[in-house]
Amino acid sequence: MDDRIHEHAEVLVDWSARIEEGDDVVVITDEGAHDLAVAVGEAVGKRNANLLTVYNSGEVERAYLRAHDGEFDENPAPELAMYENADVVLRLAGSTNTTAQADVPGETKQAYNKARMDIRKARLDADWVSTLHPTRAYAQQAGMAYEEYQDFVYSAVLRDWKSLADEMATMKTLLDEGSEVRIVKEDTDLTMSVEERTAVNSCATVGYDSHNLPSGEVFTAPYATEGEVFFDVPMTLQGNRIQNVHLTFEGGEVVDFSAETGEDELADILDTDEGARKLGELGIGMNRGIDRFTDSILFDEKMGDTVHLAVGRAYDACLPEGETGNESAVHIDMITDMSEESRMEVDGEVVQRNGTFRWEDGFEE
């Protein structure tokens, strides 16, 4: 087995999930994540924790959902009890066909998920971490060769997380103590307030309340946005590619927009509700192991030297106690490259220029 699979399992079990002796661990494995499941089994055994492995097959679920009449029982007891008794839940994504459920009606899937809200809550109440095993299906979705994609994934996952967490803590402090963030690049000069908002250091460990491996972003909930912004990294939303989006903000709201590709889809998003025209998130991608767009939000939004902004719902963790932030039915991330001819300022002070942070060698004031 590729050594990197064992290293991936060690990072997952140790840094991300912090598994200790006697922990009750539930591992949810996709049909294509077998090798990672074996390595995780070994890593869980080495810590003398307890292991139960659930099979999360897109094909089994498709067959089940299509055959069912659609009136699902609420929160079936075996699965609910399993998660309620788990200390740790690890999700190993490893699809063998990312469109395995293409012919399951959307309403069936929604009804199924809706009937399982308590199961979902029980799962999220455990120390849960979601990660991804590189499969040929994901490589294909990313438009990459299989071995090329493996290199990509392990480069993103096998980081010096402790060191990255420290660096991200510096970024968090800047945002927490700052009032206004300004982003300047081609077709972009955008300001937003982050006053009284708290940034989250998302560094791929439950120790920091971060539940994805890889991670590597610092995010907060901005408001009072003014100016224009250009997003040059593409995205796929419900099967539609949206590319080269341009937004203009006045008084915190989008007042003008365009997109080279997918402008209709963009219009639909912005028209969802009132909150869909306001920002819900400012995220700063700091994982330099992720150096290209692969059409997977798990990776894309953490890409080093990028910034993403989401229109729509804000995360509670970023808001002052008891305060509600921007509310919306949507939360759509859009990414812009900050590696060249660009700068980010906090309260007028440049903190990143052309992809280099102020605490790094080569930074130009």
Next chain:
Amino acid sequence: MDDRIHEHAEVLVDWSARIEEGDDVVVITDEGAHDLAVAVGEAVGKRNANLLTVYNSGEVERAYLRAHDGEFDENPAPELAMYENADVVLRLAGSTNTTAQADVPGETKQAYNKARMDIRKARLDADWVSTLHPTRAYAQQAGMAYEEYQDFVYSAVLRDWKSLADEMATMKTLLDEGSEVRIVKEDTDLTMSVEERTAVNSCATVGYDSHNLPSGEVFTAPYATEGEVFFDVPMTLQGNRIQNVHLTFEGGEVVDFSAETGEDELADILDTDEGARKLGELGIGMNRGIDRFTDSILFDEKMGDTVHLAVGRAYDACLPEGETGNESAVHIDMITDMSEESRMEVDGEVVQRNGTFRWEDGFEE
């Protein structure tokens, strides 16, 4: 997908497990049983029951067991709670390597199983059924080509179970009402008492308290065995082939024995304890879909036109209320071919001759 996989799933869910709307079903799938898991997912969905699929990978378990220090926690809560809340448990055997755990120390495996006795009990307290999906690994173990083995498995599984159950009920009645069974063939003339003993109609459905698919045997707990018997179907015990066994009984006990292959292993078995020299089971194989030895007890002992006898422990289900039958740490089945030059008598009346039962066409009194 091979239609027979869907038929297999239908027999399993319908005849064997009797799954109904709203049942909480846990499916345990081996790594090589994916296709059957998909078909079972569909069949469970069609009945509007609830589905949770557990991944039973020999390789994941091997990695876990070898890494663990061997002091296992007793009955980890997530798995125990899962089975305690299950109405139905289906086990889909589908190994990709029947020796996947060859390098796991026996004492580790024993300690693991011992720490999980309550989990095992909870699983067996549900309506559980164990079946097998044909894999290349099983084909290889049986010494067969893959497609040949698939034909073999489906021929055993896809029976007219209702009709076979009726036929087996006739056999059960003969044994229940009879006092003495006699088996006569080459090197064999054996009598045993079945007085006051109750035969079990094992016809692959929880409705008859039968938990294997395929099944197809009627068995009881004989005693007071006298005479000699020759077993011409081979068996493998802990990796050792044992073949052409000859036993001589006096006063219910083995007083002499020989084996063409594996005589030392046979001696070890018979010397285990006092009960290891007495019979614990007389089983009559009635599944004519199973027409050859494949080195798998799930199939071998149900082979049509065979009889098997086990030295060692008797099953409680065959004994009068409150009575204990033969007790032993072992229960070792040995099979003899009854298709030619042979007969079985109950109280002096021939009930099977040369593989034909008395209620069948062609039977010669």
